[in-house]
């Protein structure tokens with residue numbers, strides 16, 4: 001089945017790199033006009049130029065901090081003005097923070113919840129009214145299997161992502177009759193810059209030998225014996241963002257090499 005997005009406008013937060021950029025690539029190559037919204041405005045613009053050249057589609061980069069309501073509403077307004085009303089919203093912007101629960105501060109929790117839970121919520125509030133009135137919309141939120149299983153050292157990230165799952169399912173129930181679907185893609189460890197940054201920190205803390213032992217034990221819990229690649233995660237995103245997925249809503253699709261089978 002070939003997925004096409006001709007005539008559609010897609011907005012991807014966290015689209016400057018990683019899974020967000022890979023998703024944007026699939027959507028643009030499928031014919032969508034694309035906005036890459038990212039807190040790193042320079043990288044968003046560079047990535048937009050690169051993707052426009054590669055896909056031949058209109059692609060814009062917009063600087064926005066998803067945790068700030070005024071940024072989000074300005075960003076949504078700019079995207080609609082430049083590309084038209086948004087049909088597809090992919091929420092990929094996130095941070096990761098690696099700390100034991102008892103070492104975490106209220107400020108750590110607030111920052112995480114602001115970006116990883118309030119971020120998608122603010123974007124949905126900005127985009128949903130138009131989707132509902134146009135009777136079409138596809139929203140795909142990136143979560144994490146840590147939200148479903150819990151994960152040591154990631155308590156506040158996992159809690160924020162669990163909130164995103166509950167948010168998407170609840171809103172899916174409210175807007176189903178308006179032709180708007182909301183679904184969740186829940187990746188396992190995927191080789192992106194985010195993961196690489198976390199690995200580099202661990203490697204520096206543990207030393208090479210201990211780090212390699214740890215990597216071997218991480219890989220053992222993946223029945224597929226390897227970590228994921230962004231391209232493998234984004235084919236799930238593209239399907240849920242397509243017209244063909246109109247009768248799928250409020251669902252979680254884990255793309256995780258079999259790491260968890262909840």
Ligand SMILES: NC(=O)c1ccc[n+]([C@@H]2O[C@H](COP(=O)([O-])OP(=O)(O)OC[C@H]3O[C@@H](n4cnc5c(N)ncnc54)[C@H](O)[C@@H]3O)[C@@H](O)[C@H]2O)c1
Pocket residue numbers: 013014015016017018019020037038039040064065066067091092093094095115119142143144145186187188189190191192193194195
């Ligand atoms: N890579 C993995 O192993 C993995 C595993 C599970 C879930 N995920 C989830 O997948 C999504 C994408 O992850 P990734 O690995 O591509 O990450 P990444 O760090 O490579 O990309 C995230 C992007 O979000 C942007 N961003 C961060 N804070 C922002 C803010 N306040 N406002 C706007 N943009 C902001 C960053 O600048 C970056 O470009 C995230 O939601 C992440 O939680 C990733």
